[in-house]
């Protein structure tokens with residue numbers, strides 16, 4: 001990877017070594033719903049096993065992602081810049097955040113990607129559109145289009161995201177059950193909606209050889225600390241470490257990687273819908289000295305017009321902690337923020 005600008009090395013961001021057990025949820029067990037609620041209350045985060053996502057979907061997408069990120073930078077950049085989707089290198093968002101990361105950011109729910117790539121690739125993209133229309137789901141996903149002669153339409157992304165979405169619906173329905181609220185699709189229907197504003201991200205954290213030299217315990221930020229804006233995020237990574245989450249007391253803990261599991265984050269929107277009963281988890285990724293970390297994250301968000309507010313069934317007479325806003329209003333404000341900002345702050349009632 002070509003270094004464009006060097007992200008700042010930071011001291012004092014080592015995670016604490018004494019840490020509590022991260023909640024482990026076995027999706028095949030019927031009593032998981034209560035454990036999921038507990039995990040969302042205590043951590044806003046949990047690890048998921050027996051998730052039902054076929055291994056071949058995961059490995060196929062992973063190998064395509066590796067192929068893509070191994071291309072020369074000039075080829076990858078043909079899929080950039082990120083505005084708001086495409087290939088990005090080091091720059092995160094548009095307000096000055098940088099990390100030791102390159103990535104592909106896609107929307108999972110509309111034709112925005114197509115329009116973007118079509119402008120670049122013209123006829124080739126038309127062929128792609130044809131291929132997509134032949135596909136069962138008609139959902140549009142492009143992993144990369146780097147050559148006019150080679151249209152690469154990624155059914156791997158399609159298959160993977162469809163399976164992960166299904167799993168996310170199940171988790172959200174178990175959450176509603178665990179919270180004893182009805183209907184049980186009160187959360188999942190927002191992701192199932194045709195207008196759901198969901199995204200998908202492939203992150204590649206290249207090794208940073210400098211970290212192997214005498215750096216006096218310095219750490220390099222791969223992806224800076226932040227909370228996810230959406231309802232729920234579903235992360236899967238290869239077996240290379242880097243992910244850390246912040247506990248309620250502010251301590252950071254490292255999450256041991258596990259390529260066979262998923263990791264679930266509560267997003268800001270779910271925090272609001274539960275009137276703060278769940279907390280969106282602050283997390284970050286540290287770069288590695290010698291190995292590449294690859295992660296794939298599905299961000300399940302509501303339709304842009306959706307009002308994000310505490311569910312009346314969860315309020316039991318309490319007042320909302322938040323002013324009323326739509327997902328569109330939140331996003332507009334989020335895109336003006338820096339990664340580490342508390343994006344819900346402006347919507348909190350004083």
Ligand code: GA4
Pocket residue numbers: 084092093094095097105199201226227228229230299334335337338339
């Ligand atoms: C954080 C979670 C997701 O990766 C993301 C990010 C988005 C981006 O990379 O474009 C944002 C960030 C994320 C929140 C604040 C804004 C927007 C970068 C940034 C500084 C895709 C998302 O939805 O919000």
